[in-house]
Amino acid sequence: MGLRTRISLIITLAFITLSGCGESIDPNEPQGFIQTKGSDTMVNAVQMVAEEFMKEYPHVFVAVTGGGSGVGIASLINKTCDVATASREIKPKEVEMALKRGVNPKEFVVAHDGVAVIVNKNNPVNELTLEDLHRIFTGKATNWKEFGGKDLHIVTLSREVSSGTHMYFKEEVIQLGKKDSKEEFSKETLLLTSSQAIVEEVTGNETALGYLGMGYLSDRTKALRIGRGKGFYAPDVEDVLKKTYPLSRPLFLFTNGEPQGINKLLIGYTLSPMGQRQFKEAGFVPIGATVAQPQQ
Amino acid sequence: MLVFLTRWRRKIGEPIIELCIKLSGFLVVIFVFLIFLFLLKDSLSLFRQYPISRFLFGTAWLPISDPPQFGVVPLLLGSIYVTFWAIFICVPLGVGSAMFIAEVAPRHLKNALKSLVEILASIPSVVLGFLGIIWLAPVLRNTFHLSTGMCGLTGSLLLAFMALPTIISISEDALTSVPKTYREAAFGLGATRWQTLWRIVLPSASSGILAAVMLGIGRVVGETMVVLMVTGNAPVIPRSILQPLRTLTATIAGEMGETVGGSDHYYALFAVGLVLFAITFTINLVADLFLRRARK
Numbered sequence: 001m002g003l004r005t006r007i008s009l010i011i012t013l014a015f016i017t018l019s020g021c022g023e024s025i026d027p028n029e030p031q032g033f034i035q036t037k038g039s040d041t042m043v044n045a046v047q048m049v050a051e052e053f054m055k056e057y058p059h060v061f062v063a064v065t066g067g068g069s070g071v072g073i074a075s076l077i078n079k080t081c082d083v084a085t086a087s088r089e090i091k092p093k094e095v096e097m098a099l100k101r102g103v104n105p106k107e108f109v110v111a112h113d114g115v116a117v118i119v120n121k122n123n124p125v126n127e128l129t130l131e132d133l134h135r136i137f138t139g140k141a142t143n144w145k146e147f148g149g150k151d152l153h154i155v156t157l158s159r160e161v162s163s164g165t166h167m168y169f170k171e172e173v174i175q176l177g178k179k180d181s182k183e184e185f186s187k188e189t190l191l192l193t194s195s196q197a198i199v200e201e202v203t204g205n206e207t208a209l210g211y212l213g214m215g216y217l218s219d220r221t222k223a224l225r226i227g228r229g230k231g232f233y234a235p236d237v238e239d240v241l242k243k244t245y246p247l248s249r250p251l252f253l254f255t256n257g258e259p260q261g262i263n264k265l266l267i268g269y270t271l272s273p274m275g276q277r278q279f280k281e282a283g284f285v286p287i288g289a290t291v292a293q294p295q296q
Numbered sequence: 297m298l299v300f301l302t303r304w305r306r307k308i309g310e311p312i313i314e315l316c317i318k319l320s321g322f323l324v325v326i327f328v329f330l331i332f333l334f335l336l337k338d339s340l341s342l343f344r345q346y347p348i349s350r351f352l353f354g355t356a357w358l359p360i361s362d363p364p365q366f367g368v369v370p371l372l373l374g375s376i377y378v379t380f381w382a383i384f385i386c387v388p389l390g391v392g393s394a395m396f397i398a399e400v401a402p403r404h405l406k407n408a409l410k411s412l413v414e415i416l417a418s419i420p421s422v423v424l425g426f427l428g429i430i431w432l433a434p435v436l437r438n439t440f441h442l443s444t445g446m447c448g449l450t451g452s453l454l455l456a457f458m459a460l461p462t463i464i465s466i467s468e469d470a471l472t473s474v475p476k477t478y479r480e481a482a483f484g485l486g487a488t489r490w491q492t493l494w495r496i497v498l499p500s501a502s503s504g505i506l507a508a509v510m511l512g513i514g515r516v517v518g519e520t521m522v523v524l525m526v527t528g529n530a531p532v533i534p535r536s537i538l539q540p541l542r543t544l545t546a547t548i549a550g551e552m553g554e555t556v557g558g559s560d561h562y563y564a565l566f567a568v569g570l571v572l573f574a575i576t577f578t579i580n581l582v583a584d585l586f587l588r589r590a591r592k
Contacts, residue, residue, distance in 0.1 A: 070360075070554025077556050097556050155444045160529070161360045162554035184358055187370075190446055190528035190540050193550060197429065197525070204434050207443050 031059035032262045038065075038072015038085035039164050040195055041113065041213030042251055045282035046085055049275045053266060056274075060262050066194075069164025076254055077103050082263050084254040087113060087164035087213060108253045110270050112285040114214045114235035115165060115172075115247040118198075118221040120206045125149040129227040130246050133173050136209060139186025144207065156189045157198050157210035165195075168249055169211055211247075214240070215283035240285045251284065335570040342366070342563035351567060357531040357542070359551060359561045366564040368571060370531045374541035375517060375575075377534050378451045378527065382516045386456035387509055390463030394505075397464070398471035399493050410468075417461035424454050425525030433526060440538055446528035448537040454522045459512040466511060470504020471497060503589045510583030514576050520545040544572045 036046060043066040050062035065081075072084035077098045090098075090105055098105050117133060119125060125147050128136075135141040137156050145151045159166040175181035192198050198210040203220045214235045217223055225232040228246040239245035259267050269275045276286035343351065346366060354367020397409050432453060433445025440449075474497050482492040498505075528540025529550060548565050555562040 067553045074554050074556045094556070097559065153443045160550045162551060167360070182361075184361060187356075187532040188530055188540070190444065190530050191542070191550070192446075192529070193524060200429055201433075201444070201446060205437065205444055 029059055030057050030262050030265055032061075034060065034062045034083060034262055034266055035081045036062060036064050036072075036083040036085055036253075036266075037067060037075045037081035039069045039087040039251070040066040040159075041069075041087040041163075041165055041215060042085045042111075042284075044215060045111070045279045045284055046270075048278040048282055049270050050266075052274060052278060053269050056269065057262075057265065060265070062266065068160065068162030069167070070162040073105070073254065076105060076256060077101055079103065079256070082255070083259075083266060086252045086254060087249065088167045089252070090254065104257045105254045106257060106259070108255075108267055108271070109250045109287060110253050111251045111276070111279040111287060112240055113249055113251050114240040114245045114285075115169060115211050115249065116214045116217050116223040116235040117209065117211045117226060117247075118202050118217070118223050119209055120202055120204075121220075121222050122206050123149055123222065125224065126222075127225040127227055127232040129232075130173060130176070133226070134176055137169075137174055137185060137189065138183055139188060150206075152207045155205060155208045156186060157201055157208055158185055158189045158191055159195065159198070159212075160191050160193055165211065165213060169247075172247060213284075217283060237285050251279075332573065335566055335573055338563050338566035339570045342560060342567045345560060346564070351564070355533060357547070359564060364560060364564075366560075366567070368544075368568060370533045371542055371544045371547050371568065372571065373534055374448070374527070374531075375543040375545070375572075377537055377541060378448050378455065378523060378543055379513060379516045381449065381452035381537050382455035382459060383509065383513055385452060386459050386463060386512065389456070390460050390508070390512065391467050391505055393460070394464050394467035394471055394508075395493060395498070398468045399489075399497065410465075413461050413464050416457075417465075419458075421458060421519060421521040422525070424458065425522045428454050428522065428526035442538055444528065444540065446526060446540050448527055448534060448539060448541045451523045451527040451543075452537060454526060455516045455519055458519060458522065459515045462515050463508045463512040466508035467501070467505045470501040470508065473504070474500045503586045507583045507586040510579050510586060514579045514583065517579065518545060518572070518576055520549045524549050544568050544575075548572075 036050070039046075043064060047064045050064050054060060054062055069086035069088050072081065072086050073090055073094050075081040076084035077094065079101070084105075090107065095105060117128065123144070125144060128147060132141070132147060136154055137158075141147075142154055143151065144154055158169070170185065171177065174183050174185055190201075192201065192210075195212040195216045198212055199216060199218070199221060202208045202210050214223075217235070223235055225234045226246050227233070231244070233239040233245040235245055235247070240248045253267060253270065255263055255267065258264075271287070273288070276288055280286045351366050351368055353369060354365055355369045356365045356367045357370055358365040393409075393413075397406055397413075401409060428450050429446075433447075433450050435445070436442065436447070436450055436453075437445035478496050478500060479492055482496045487495070523543045524546040527543065527546065529542045529546055530540040531542045531547075532539065534541040548568055551561070552565055555565060
């Protein structure tokens with residue numbers, strides 16, 4: 001390459017870069033960076049919302065990170081994220097710690113979820129009661145035979161302690177909603193690092209029993225119908241919405257104080273029909289949905 | 297001019313370079329010391345609120361319960377089990393390969409094998425973990441008729457695979473550095489090739505090989521990603537390697553994200569880190585002693 005071509009190349013490059021800068025951004029247009037962190041249950045849905053949001057507001061960049069609801073809330077308190085996602089409520093202890101650090105968590109319900117209990121497709125068991133689940137996950141019942149299945153030892157799968165689903169399941173199933181209960185997951189319970197790892201293990205293991213957000217349901221595993229009182233209910237939109245499915249819960253976003261600027265835009269977008277459509281596509285129940293309306 | 301430069305270099309340049317090297321050497325020592333102090337400080341914060349005896353001898357690891365229990369025994373035993381089996385598997389293999397590469401293999405094969413071992417060392421641990429979940433765990437489950445493949449042995453096998461390059465390269469160096477005269481003397485006395493290798497070369501290189509083994513152990517104890525992904529992470533006191541178990545490193549990695557700076561749980565993880573540091577420090581110290589003896 002001759003010297004002259006090199007120089008002209010540099011000049012051209014300089015022009016290209018400069019012309020890139022020349023396209024000035026309207027100062028009134030929202031721009032900036034939002035870090036969201038937290039729930040692994042919600043991470044796919046939030047990612048989808050973020051992508052649509054960035055199409056709408058091209059100068060705002062939204063980063064979506066998982067890790068677990070505990071991770072999200074902890075990083076909101078440690079001020080390392082702008083919006084925390086969580087599949088459980090914030091604990092009083094966490095609020096106390098947040099206030100001590102000058103963080104004032106504000107909660108938004110963005111969707112509803114049913115915690116599905118899944119087994120291998122070759123497992124003949126189709127339904128369990130909450131009491132059955134309680135006995136299995138606390139280690140009081142250990143064989144599928146007792147529940148109409150094969151004579152196999154039950155392998156219980158759980159998420160890590162940083163998971164909001166873990167906390168929720170512990171409160172509702174292990175402690176059966178009793179605040180003073182001291183019961184724990186059986187020590188034999190495997191603590192896996194992600195919902196996907198639970199799907200993989202259940203898909204390949206006939207004896208496994210796991211739980212996860214309904215967004216992770218697929219035809220590779222079988223979701224059990226869960227019984228409370230008289231009936232048994234499947235984790236579907238209708239029963240989650242009516243709260244007849246025993247393990248229904250809201251999903252949350254948290255911000256530090258009343259959201260401002262681009263954070264407010266993101267929360268607003270998530271709650272709008274556009275944002276809610278993404279949650280529905282990811283397999284969750286949008287907040288605006290009503291039972292009477294047929295799902296389109 | 298040149299003479300002046302040379303003189304300048306000798307008079308001023310060299311002391312400066314010498315100082316820099318000395319400084320960087322000291323810096324490393326200072327860093328290690330500071331890391332130790334940092335771990336100690338945060339661990340002591342735990343022991344102010346949680347008795348050290350219950351940490352060291354407690355048999356339950358329930359960090360998010362109320363009140364929490366931070367018993368390190370199951371985690372420590374988990375690490376010891378996994379490490380012991382990994383070493384049990386990889387030492388004979390590693391030393392055997394080193395013997396083959398150093399003494400038996402023809403020159404072209406030797407070079408090829410050496411570079412292959414180096415490639416082995418460059419496989420990221422998360423890739424191995426993934427292979428473990430998808431392939432090794434189901435294979436082991438079917439082979440040993442286990443209820444789940446997410447168990448200690450899966451972790452041990454993958455860790456053995458990761459420690460192999462370290463053990464092979466260092467053992468091979470140790471074997472190659474045995475003086476040629478030893479071999480010549482042995483051959484001169486009418487020893488066969490095998491007798492020379494087994495009775496003369498191997499014993500002379502034993503300190504170096506022991507150092508290789510110790511460094512391999514250090515690598516295995518500290519490895520995190522693989523064990524987090526494949527050992528099931530159940531905080532039980534393991535009775536068999538075919539059971540799910542939870543190691544020190546997996547606990548720190550799995551739980552660090554959700555802890556809020558300054559909470560008991562946060563300090564407890566630092567205390568776990570201190571235990572881990574103590575173990576790897578001791579192992580490296582022993583390895584160093586062996587290596588030094590090997591050099592004499």
